[in-house]
Amino acid sequence: MTSVVPASVAVVGVGGLGCPASLALAWAGVERLTLIDPDVVDASNLHRQPWHHPADVGQPKVESAATKLRRQFPRVKIDARRARVTAATVEALFEEHALVLDATDGVGTKFLLSDASVLTGRPAVYAGVLRFEGLAMRLEPGGPCLRCLFETPPTDVPTCAQAGVLGAMAGVMGGLQASLALRPNAAPGVGRLHVVDGLDLSFRTVKVRRRPDCATCAPGAKAVLVDADDATCPTPSSTSPARSAP
Numbered sequence: 001m002t003s004v005v006p007a008s009v010a011v012v013g014v015g016g017l018g019c020p021a022s023l024a025l026a027w028a029g030v031e032r033l034t035l036i037d038p039d040v041v042d043a044s045n046l047h048r049q050p051w052h053h054p055a056d057v058g059q060p061k062v063e064s065a066a067t068k069l070r071r072q073f074p075r076v077k078i079d080a081r082r083a084r085v086t087a088a089t090v091e092a093l094f095e096e097h098a099l100v101l102d103a104t105d106g107v108g109t110k111f112l113l114s115d116a117s118v119l120t121g122r123p124a125v126y127a128g129v130l131r132f133e134g135l136a137m138r139l140e141p142g143g144p145c146l147r148c149l150f151e152t153p154p155t156d157v158p159t160c161a162q163a164g165v166l167g168a169m170a171g172v173m174g175g176l177q178a179s180l181a182l183r184p185n186a187a188p189g190v191g192r193l194h195v196v197d198g199l200d201l202s203f204r205t206v207k208v209r210r211r212p213d214c215a216t217c218a219p220g221a222k223a224v225l226v227d228a229d230d231a232t233c234p235t236p237s238s239t240s241p242a243r244s245a246p
């Protein structure tokens with residue numbers, strides 16, 4: 001499969017997924033990386049967020065990560081934005097980047113990013129990880145969106161802090177996200193959901209098709225962007241794909 005390096009990528013969330021993903025994207029040759037995260041570095045994050053060191057605790061995550069990225073990749077333009085992505089700002093974010101990477105841990109934010117991807121016709125890469133399980137999928141214009149996978153945002157998902165995230169799994173899924181950012185879907189209209197089980201080290205890919213009644217991407221549907229207020233992690237064990245085909 002042909003690899004295409006996007007000129008600019010917005011990495012939303014600079015934690016367990018965003019740290020390894022931004023490193024891999026810089027390695028791949030992305031010219032401009034925008035880091036977006038409202039939070040500060042917390043001591044409990046350090047085991048799975050390699051850009052953040054003990055001396056950075058209390059500093060904005062975007063500044064901590066940007067400092068390390070600029071040091072290691074002086075030719076990459078790094079834009080650090082300490083902010084939360086909102087319904088008012090998300091479309092502009094997509095329009096100023098070739099691709100948006102969803103490295104957040106909030107269910108509502110993930111749906112906001114997916115809806116904005118459909119509205120703007122720009123690709124995004126979704127990922128979620130909890131303990132030993134991970135999901136990832138590239139969202140392409142004309143292909144299935146997150147609402148084709150999960151009809152509505154799940155409401156019973158524990159926070160990452162409650163459930164725990166294995167650092168190694170965050171690294172695997174962040175790296176996988178970066179790989180998906182470099183690989184447009186081979187078959188337009190068909191998504192590929194990558195499911196990783198870190199316990200038995202299995203890796204499977206499920207074809208995902210658009211739901212004809214999807215509230216966002218079905219013909220005639222119109223997504224309504226809604227601000228998210230959450231901090232949870234979608235997980236294969238707590239949510240099941242609404243429509244998928246092996």
Ligand SMILES: [Zn+2]
Nearest residue numbers: 145148214217
């Ligand atoms: Zn859809």
